[in-house]
Amino acid sequence: MHDHKITTDFTIFENIDELSSTQKKLLLKAIEIRDHAYAPYSRFSVGAAVLMENGEIFTGNNQENAAYPSGICAERVAIWTAMASLPQGRIKKIFISARSDKTVVDQPVAPCGACRQAIAEYETRQKENIEIFFTGEKGKIVKSNSIKDLLPWMFDNSMLS
Numbered sequence: 001m002h003d004h005k006i007t008t009d010f011t012i013f014e015n016i017d018e019l020s021s022t023q024k025k026l027l028l029k030a031i032e033i034r035d036h037a038y039a040p041y042s043r044f045s046v047g048a049a050v051l052m053e054n055g056e057i058f059t060g061n062n063q064e065n066a067a068y069p070s071g072i073c074a075e076r077v078a079i080w081t082a083m084a085s086l087p088q089g090r091i092k093k094i095f096i097s098a099r100s101d102k103t104v105v106d107q108p109v110a111p112c113g114a115c116r117q118a119i120a121e122y123e124t125r126q127k128e129n130i131e132i133f134f135t136g137e138k139g140k141i142v143k144s145n146s147i148k149d150l151l152p153w154m155f156d157n158s159m160l161s
């Protein structure tokens, strides 16, 4: 028997001013689409912007439903829109921003488990890391260099063979 420890790496930016101009542009895209989310039930709006290898940017926001589980997160809307449009495309970066009508979201909002699994699918397929940046409405921005840092021991297609 052996005990093991998994450590994960991430970078924290204190605020948007610490981002490069490209990073800032992508975060602003995520913020812009966030504010068009359809979130009448949770009042919690999320936006995501995906940068593809060819330079195209795709965005998405959460879309809720009166039948709650039929809603979908921003990240998956953005990723699937990108991959539907560019089926052979490679994802370089994803930026995520969240805000609430009820409170000021001043801590980073990480992607949910289902969205991490969706990101993992494409990172595994393209064999190139996807950078993931996530934040709230204001304050710190967390950068992860790979989904592996957010989803250790992830399930992927190697387990199906």
Ligand code: THU
Residues within 6 Å of the ligand: 039, 042, 044, 045, 046, 061, 062, 063, 064, 071, 072, 073, 074, 075, 110, 111, 112, 115
């Ligand atoms: N939500 C996202 O869009 N992304 C996440 O990663 C976490 C949660 C949405 C789903 C739901 O519409 C609302 O936020 C509250 O959970």
